[in-house]
Amino acid sequence: MERTLSPVMKYFPNLLIGLSVVLGSCAAPALRMVDRPIVFDEERRRLSLDYMAQRHNIQQSEPFIRPRMIVLHWTAIPTLEGSFRAFERPTLAGARPDLMTAGPLNVSVPFLVDRDGTVYRLMPDTLFARHCIGLNHCAIGVENVGSGRMTRAQVRANAQLVRLLKERYAIDYLIGHYEYRDFIGHPLWKETDPNYLTVKTDPGRPFMRKVRKRVKDLGLKGSPKDE
Numbered sequence: 745m746e747r748t749l750s751p752v753m754k755y756f757p758n759l760l761i762g763l764s765v766v767l768g769s770c771a772a773p774a775l776r777m778v779d780r781p782i783v784f785d786e787e788r789r790r791l792s793l794d795y796m797a798q799r800h801n802i803q804q805s806e807p808f809i810r811p812r813m814i815v816l817h818w819t820a821i822p823t824l825e826g827s828f829r830a831f832e833r834p835t836l837a838g839a840r841p842d843l844m845t846a847g848p849l850n851v852s853v854p855f856l857v858d859r860d861g862t863v864y865r866l867m868p869d870t871l872f873a874r875h876c877i878g879l880n881h882c883a884i885g886v887e888n889v890g891s892g893r894m895t896r897a898q899v900r901a902n903a904q905l906v907r908l909l910k911e912r913y914a915i916d917y918l919i920g921h922y923e924y925r926d927f928i929g930h931p932l933w934k935e936t937d938p939n940y941l942t943v944k945t946d947p948g949r950p951f952m953r954k955v956r957k958r959v960k961d962l963g964l965k966g967s968p969k970d971e
Contacts, residue, residue, distance in 0.1 A: 775904040777863045780828065782852060784867055788834035791849040792872045799846060800881045800934040807872035812882040812932060813917040814906055814964075815924065816955065817853065817875065818946040820891040824858045827889045831856070831866060846940055849874050853885030855905060861897030863905055869912075876924050877942065878935035884909060894951045902951075903958035910962050918964040920952040926967040 792807035819827040831852040836843055843851070854869040867873065875885035886905060888898050909915055917932075921944045927933045956966070965971060 773861070773900065775863060775901055775908070776861070777865055780856075780864045780866060782828075782832045782866045783834055784871065785834060788849070791834060791847070792874075795847050795849045795874060796872060796881060799936055799940075800878075801936055802881055802934065808870050809872050809881055809883075811870065811884045811909070811913040811915060813879060813884070813919065814909055814915055815876045815879065815883045815885050815919055815921055816902060816947045816952065817885060817887045817921045818891045818894065818948070818951075819856075819887050819889055820946070822890055824856070824864070824889050827856060827887065828864070828866075831887075842942070846877075846937070851875055853887045855884075855886045857886060857888045857898050857901050857905070859889055859895050859898065861895070861901040863901055869909065876921060877940060878933045879924055879927060881934055882932055884913075884915075888947055888951075891946065892948070894947060899951065899954045899958070902955045906955065906959050906964070907962065910959075910964070916965055918956065918959065918962075919966055920949070921946045922949075923967040926969045930968050 789807055793804065796802045796804060796807060819830065821827045821830060830837075831850065833850055835848045836850050852866060852873040853875050854865060854867050854871070854873060856864040856866055858864065869884050872880060873885055874880055875887075876883050886902060888894055888902070906915075906918060919926075924944065925941060956964075
């Protein structure tokens with residue numbers, strides 16, 4: 745089936761469907777990254793700008809972020825295909841009334857990590873994505889397929905991806921989604937409605953401990969409560 749490239753491709757001509765990139769060395773299994781873009785059309789662009797203005801009080805002409813943080817998640821969906829479909833369309837599905845109160849923009853992240861450790865790049869990493877209340881404007885999101893126990897391959901891939909992003913951007917923080925509320929009152933926190941909060945447990949404390957152990961040398965900060 746023929747597929748049309750979204751308008752965002754004009755900003756990122758190297759983001760090609762089906763492109764595989766292998767990053768790594770002989771010392772460890774390489775990070776395999778495959779481009780699989782979600783729909784980022786004019787509707788999603790407009791909804792992203794609206795969300796930035798209404799929820800984060802940020803006015804911009806294009807929906808880009810300056811990354812300061814990486815937030816790790818799990819999808820709570822057992823398959824890659826089901827997880828991809830959850831992010832693909834520009835607007836929220838009807839099954840998410842709790843999120844609709846803050847706007848119709850669908851949730852998304854730049855990176856989706858399958859159970860075998862393959863990283864799927866859904867969108868450029870500096871495009872705005874809705875994935876973490878109060879911190880979307882500065883956070884790159886990484887979703888992991890599944891819930892509960894993540895695989896060794898996912899731990900390894902997340903750590904390699906964190907290293908790659910740290911080399912690329914001025915990243916200061918690495919947190920699990922369950923830690924996001926610890927940033928309330930922090931200079932990075934931007935949410936116009938103090939009552940718009942959710943309780944999260946993903947991607948699990950054991951997973952975060954394992955990833956953090958692998959990237960300890962990077963000196964990334966976690967929850968402000970631990971500083």
